[in-house]
Each structure stands twice: as structure tokens, then as C-alpha cells.
Amino acid sequence: MAAMRDKPKTIFTSIDWFTILLYLLLLAFGWMSICGACYEYGEPKDILSLASLGTRTGMQLVWIGSSMVLGAVILMLDDRIFDTFAYFIYAALLLLLLATPFLAHDIKGSMSWIKIGSFSLQPAEFAKFATALVLAKFMSGYGFRLEGSWRNMAICMALIVAPMALIVLQKETGSALVYFSLLLMLYREGMPGSVLFTGISAVTYVVVGLRFADVMVLSGTTSLGVLLVMLLIVVFVAGLIFAYARPSVLQRENAGESRAAAHTYRLALISTLGLALGGMAFVVGVAHFWFPRVQPMSWLPFDVAPLLVVICGALILRLLWIGLSSHIYRYVYIALFAFGSMAVFFSAHTLVDHLAPHQRTRVMVLLGLEEDPNGVGYNQIQSKIAIGSGGLEGKGFLNGTQTKLKYVPEQETDFIFCTVGEEQGFIGSAAVLVLFLLLLLRLIYLAERQPYAFGRVYGYCVFSVFFFHVLINIGMVLGLMPVIGIPLPFFSYGGSSLWGFTLLLFIFLRIDAGRIRMQR
């Protein structure tokens, strides 16, 4: 320890250079993609003309350069100011968000851009680090516990929802959804996993149910959406029984007698997997094989959905009975979960069905299930074509045709990953995914090594935001996720998002660099 104290601790030795390296690699990859996406066919391909100001590639270089300066400045600041000014920064940004719609000029229906001189900035991009800071500050308070404290949970949710609401007012729903990712951080900090799970499953029911509502099972009259959701509910219930009502779990958490618990557990699992799941398979099978076909091309003669719902209802009653009779109330909660699941699904379904057609379209667009009426699925089809045409090694730098000839919409912003896929091929795009994975895992590692909750909470916020952006953006481009317009960190064109992500990341690096002094 003495030797360490003698050695002057500078920022250069305590900074996490690995993350900086990943950051620089991603920036380099990102700029190449911007070049590919913005390159106009027939222009010179040398580096000087690409870097010249006035072109988008040149502008992006300016943003990258200024981001690096911004990062360096943050690293030179005293790490305590983030802690000290967290509330102030948060309040200032909320005010800015509140003012934005009044100062903004309309860009494609979005009211989120403020014009300063010749630059446009999007305050929503900077609210992320402010929200992360305020959560870190609040959750690192003395004696703070998230588990078992509804009050603390509610305050955290309020801190998250406030900027979200303001961003929704700016008609940037995609950016607002990003804040939901902070639930991941809350989960790490002690929010019950069941809350996260319930939230994710509710979203899944609605999205899956609506997405497949008009697909018919075996060309009959049964909606695939209903069938899938009923199956999901049964599978989730089985998963919950396994996770929360296993005898060993109950014993560890003193929630029930072990001998009775083992019997009840077996009974519940048999009811769920055997009776409910088996019953559904039986209904579909009987309808398919033993009933005469009404129409020649239909392999399911009548709508089996009501039967499936009845089976689900029976399962709920059965679990209620098991819970109440054995006094293991976790079964009651699981039954309530199943009931809630059905309620969420059917109320969303009914709501959407009773909307006027244009409103229905708007909801579907919001959920990313439908695009604007004159091009259903156009963006995703074009982006899949662009990526698919890249092959193993890609078409080479500036040689892509799809992105260059503007077949992919929003190609330099939300759909930038197409350019990577087309020009760098499988090797390049897989490499980018691996770089992002390394960054995410590194963020977890760095967050976990923080001596204080402040750094750890902030670190997990950074992780959650990056994870959500990568998950949604690349998933959308690959056609696996609904189309939600959010940028890919370090790749999408634009100064605001690049500055926003740099701020978010480098503040964490600065906090991390200060961990040893704080330890002393």
C-alpha cells in the first residue's frame, strides 16, 4: 500500500483503456459506415474528399472529433462534481426538455430539435446521462434499499418516468421507450425479478398477440395470436412455479413446509404442463384430425380459441385451489399473474379492435407492427435485402449498391447497420456485434468493481441504455424487432446522439477512474 501511495495516481494509469479502445474502434467502424451510407454515386473516393466539410461524412468527422474532445474534458474534471451536481443537472435537463417543444422547429413531425446557430441539438439525447446521474445519486443515499420499499421504488420510477413523459410530448416515442431499459438497472439493485418478468411478459403478450392476430392456424378460423399467447401464459406459469415454488426455494426463504411443499409442487406442475398444455394440444389435435373439413384448404374446422381460454381459466382456478388449500400463497400470486396476463392481452386486443381504423394503424405503427400504410414492411424488407446481399465478405468499402442508391430509408441514422452488413459482410457485422458485446460485458465488469453504489448504479444505467439501443436497433434492422426509431450508438449519423453516448460513457469512465481515491 505504501508503494502505491508514493506513486502519483494520474488519470492515465487508473482509466480503463480497454473501454477507450472499444470506443475508438466503434467510432472508426461507425465513420466507415457513414461514408458508405452517405456516399453519392460517382463522387471521388479518396479520403480528402470524404473528410471535406460540407459533406455528411465530413460533418460526422467533426462530431467524432468534438466527441473525443468532450470525452477528454470529462476525464479531466473532478469526479466528485457528478455526485454533487446530480440533482441540479437533472433538474436543468428536465427544464430544457419541457422548453424544447416550444423552441423546436418541426422535423418530420418530431418536436425534439433545438436550433443553435447552424447546428441542431436534440436535448432528449442528453437527458439519459442526467437521469442516470440522478438515479445513482438517489440510490446511493445512506441506508437506501430497493427491496421491500415501495416508497423508494415509486421515487425511482418517478425519476425515470418524468423525462420519458416530456420526450413523449416531443413525439419521440422511440427515445422515450429507452428509459424502460433502466428497469434492468433496478433489477440489479434489488427490484424483484418478477416485476421485470411481468413487465416483459405483458409487452410480449401484446406484441405477439397483435402481430399474429390475423394469421390463422392451419388456415382455419383460429387466430395464431391467441394460440401463441395462451401457450406463452402456460409456459410462463410453469416457469414461475419452477422459480418461486420449488421446495428448495421455499425452504431457503422459509415460505412453507418442505414435505407438503414437495407434494403441492408436483401437483401444480402436473396441472400446468400436463393438463393445461396437454389439453391445448388435445383440442387442436382433435379439431384437426377428427372433424370433417369445412373448406378444402382449411385444416382446422372451427375456432378453438374459446376452448383454449377455458383451459387457461381452469388452470387459474386450479392454482388458486392449490394455493389456498396448501397455504402456500405463492400459487395464488402465480394464479393472479396468469389472470393478469389474460386480462392484459384481451383488454389490449379489445381496445385495438374497437378503435377507428386510422387510430388502430397509429397504435400498430407505435408498436412497430405496421408501417405507414403505403409501404407495409418496406423498410425492413429493404434492409434485409441490403444486409443479405453482403454475403461473407461484403461488397467492400463504398461499394454497396442498396444503401448508396437510397433503397434503405434512414440509412445513415436508424438503419445504419445495413451499410455494415452490405459493405463489410458477415465478418464485419459479426465483428461489430462482438465489439458491442465486449463493451456491454466490460460495462458490467466495471460497474461491479465500483466500491460505492453511486458508481455501480450509474454503470448499470450505462449498460442498460447501451443494451437497449443495440437490442432494438440491430434487431429492427435484422427484422427481429419492431421498427422503433432509435439510433445505434457511435454509428448513426448525428452530433446529438454521439455526444449523448460519449457523455454517458465517459462520465462512467471518470467515476471508475476515481474509484481508488474514493476507496481511500
Next chain:
Amino acid sequence: MADVHLSNRKFVLGTSAVLVVIIYIVRLFTLQLMSDDYARRADSNALMRRIQFPARGAITDRRGKLLVYNQPAYDIMVVMREQVGVDTLDLCQSLGIDTTWYHRRMAEIKDRYRNPGYSPHTPQLFMSQLSVEEFSNFQEKLFRFPGFYIQKRSIRQYTGPYAAHIIGDVGEVNPADIEADDYYRSGDYIGKQGVERSYERQLRGIKGSEIVLRDVHGRIKGRYQDGRFDQRPIPGKNLVLSIDLELQKLGERLMRGKLGSIVAIEPATGEILCMVSAPSYDPRTMVGRQRGKKHRELSLDPMKPLLNRAIMGQYPPGSTFKTSQALTFLQEGIITPQTSFSCSHGFHFKGLTVGCHGHPSPLPLVPAIGTSCNGYFCWGLYYMLGNRTQFHSTQEAMTCWKDHMVAMGFGYKLGVDLPGEKRGLIPNAAYYDKAYKGSWTGLTVISISIGQGEVTLTPLQIANLGATIANRGWFITPHIVREIQGEDLDTLYTQRRYTRVSPVHYETVVEGMQRAVEGGTCRSAKNPWYVTCGKTGTAQNRGHDHSVFMGFAPRDNPQIAIAVYVENGGWGANYGVPLGALMMEQYINGHLSPESEAKAETFANKTIDYGSYAR
């Protein structure tokens, strides 16, 4: 304790990140490496083959005179996105259109149902095929009309108002053409009639293509790989027709004001020297923007000017057919040149009468042809169909007769290289069995021997009969194209087709046809320069008789065989003989003598009143 429990959650988060990335890499793998479907779709997205049109082949007559060529024309294109602030009134005045037409056309362009390829970024056709004069007027003011462009293309042009039926015309392809041949794309041009249609494959050439890169709005961004895969168009082949333009001109002049046809054939080659169908029309009116309107107008004309009567008109051949009968009877041994039949103003037998004009009787074959005796040929057919030593039945005799006719090129299409040829009608035994329920004899069908009754021929078939007699027993399928640049003619047009009659019998018939000119029905065809052989025909029909002539000249080494058919022209000698004589003189001498010229002018000015012609 609780903290340790919570810190395990880092594994849940880390694992989910790893899982997401693995799923995404698998997805990338399937998209990029499992199938090349996406790569192909990308190419069809971005690469556009731009067609380059070849020049259509030119057409000349047998002496090298140009008949059809290509002329530059101009299309006016408009890019909707760029045409803002154009003075509509000024534009309309420069183009000679009215504003309602302008607005209707603009609406049509934007209508995606009528114009499926519409994009506001790419040039759309506004007006097509402006002539040089119309265009030069507009070009001076072009700078005032942003968004309007000129696109050069070529249209067919004809040197004179002649040979419309032979040359035909070109028009835009219809869906059936596109269906039949995938060479064509919507908006392409294709030969619609005449040689333009029958030699479409040679005339059209081969389209070239350049591959260009196109952006999502359809704007051209450059040439793919600097044109490495581009193909230059190969121009169409030029055609030399066998037509003699001067002869064709004379024929069309002589047929003014009449309905009918003149066909002349070079016997040694089967080349068609002229093919006149009257009434005709000026092919120069069938180009450019007026084509559709003009075509509609012509198709409604009761005189049917679009009908090529030379190959589509099926007429009773009248007495010209007697030559074919004489040949058949001689070959089958029914008669010899010395056989005489009596004729007292016609054929009278068992109450049946076929009338004839006054001439000495009985007559042997040569003078019978010369005076065109009906009785002689009726007796001939009667004896042939009733001959039970040679034939077991009337049917068998009829079949033998029919085979002779078919071998002479009747009853079936000859195979001329023009579209729409008709086959005429040569009845056979089955035809009469059906018509008369089996009970018929030579007497029942006697009128076919004098080219009446059921028999019909096209003027081309009549001319071909002349060519066959001129050749003494063979012909080459008549054809209108003499040479195709860089390609041999179809062997159909180089091979001789022999009839079933031996040459010695032909000499007898030639003798008879010479007699007709020198002292028979064709006396006005006699001339001091060469020996002409001919045969008149006066075909009875519902109205006034048709005037027909079939002949060839000179008698030895014939240069031209001809058929003249003037509807309702009366006696063969009224129109057929003089017109045929003038045509032969023009071809053989290369010009008309002053007396003949005067005669030609007289005939050119004669018109026949067809009243309310409807058929």
C-alpha cells in the same frame, strides 16, 4: 448475504447480452450466407438494363430504289418534379396543343393505373413522335420550360405513296405480341402488316443494353462497372424486294377508281414483280401520332382499302381457269389436242345449259382456248368425271381432278411471304358428298370447269397459274423479298414445285393462249415487240361480271406472268386484257410507247361505279 444474492444478477444480465448477440449473429448468418436470394433481389433493385434500340432495316425495290427508311423523330419527355413554374399557355402554343389536352395528358401521366411505371423523378412521355418541323419550333423555346426534355428516336418513313399493302407498317406492340415473344417490351414497335410484319425478325435487329445504376427514385446514377457488360445494338437487316417500283406505280395508276388487283411474277424465279390491290392508301399517313386515327378511318371504309386483295381476295377465276382444265384433261387422256367438241351457243345436255358466245363448232382444243369456248371444257369435265374405265367412281375422278388443282397451287395457301394469305377454294369429293348428300355427277358440278361455281382463287394464284404455264409445268413459290442482307432466302423460295402435268401438254395450252392473243379474245394484247400469250376471264357473280386476264410474255423465255382482276369490270377484254398488256409492255420494254401511254392515261381515268359497295 442479500448483496451477494443481488450481485449474482450480473450473470443474468451478462448472459442475456451474450444470448442476444448470439441470436443476432445466427440471424446474420442465415441472411447473408444461407441463401443468395437477397443478393439477387438487391441486383434487381439497383441495376437497371436500359435498352438501346437498333435501327430497323431499310427496304428497297429490285432495282435498289429506296422504299422505306428511318427518320429521326422527337419525343417530348417531362420530369414532373422539375416542371414547376412552366407557362402552360406558352407551352401549349409552342406545341400546337390546347390547354385541355395538356391538363388531360398531365393527369394521365400521373395516373398510376394507366401509367404503372410513373415516378415524379424520371422522364415521362408527354408527346410522342414530333416531326422535325414541329420539333424545331419547340426547341427554340425549350429553355423556358424546365423539366421538359427531348428524346430522339426513329420512326419509319416511306418514300412514296406506293405499295402500302406490300410494305405494311409498324405500330406499338400489343399484349398478345409481348406474350408470344419475350423480345418485346411494352412500348416497343413491331411490324403490323406486310413485309414489315413477315420479316419482323430480320428487320428489327437485336436490341442492345447498357446496365446502369439506379437509385430508389429511379434516377440514373451512372454506368455499372463503366459499361463492361453493355451490349451494342445490332441494326436490322436491309431487305431488297422483288417489286419493280415503276411497274408497281403503273399498276396502281391503272387501278385508280377500281376495285381489284394486279399481280405480276417473274416465272423463272417466282419473284413478285408487282402486287397492286385497289383501293390502296398512302403509307406515309400511317406513321407517327396519326397512325391510330388513320388506321381506324381506313378500317371503317366500306371499300376495305386495308384488305390486300391480291392475296386475301378470293374470286371465281372465270375462263382463265380453262387452261388448268385443258392441262388436266390432256394429262389424264380424256382429250388429245385433236379432240373436238361441239358447241352450239353453249353446252346442252339432259336439260342443262351452259351458255357460250358464237363461234365455229365443233372446235379442237387450241381454238377452244383461243375463243374461250365454254362447251368444250364442260364436255371435258363431264367425260372425265364420268370415265369409268379410268376411275371407279365420280368421287375417285373428282379426287384425281382435285390433286391436279392442288399441284398447280390452288386450294391451299401458296406460302407467299406476306401475312394474311387466303387459300381460295377447290372443292373435293367429300365437299360435294356433303353438299349433295352423295348423289351428284359431273353434270351437277359442271360449272367448275369454266372457273365458276364453288371454285375461288386469289389473284396471286391466278398469276401463279400464268407463271406455271410460262415455265411449262413448274413454279417457284411466289415471294416478295428478293434478298435479305447477310442471309439466304428460305429454301421454299428457291425450290421448283412441279405440277402433275407433263411439259408437252403445256405447249398445247401455250399455243392456245397465243391463239387467244392473235385471233381470239385477247386481241388487244397483241403488240409488235414480242409474242404474248393470254387468257381472258369474265367471272359471273351476283352483280356485274368481273373482268379477268391471265397471261405471260414473251412466249419463249418468259419474263413476266400476270393476273389482272377488276371487280365488276365486265368482259375480260374490257379491262383485264388492256391493263395486262400495258403492264407487260412496261416491264419488258422498260417504258410505255406514246400510244400505250395515252391508253394508260385513259384507263387510269376510268372509274367503275360500285354504288353502295358492301361485302
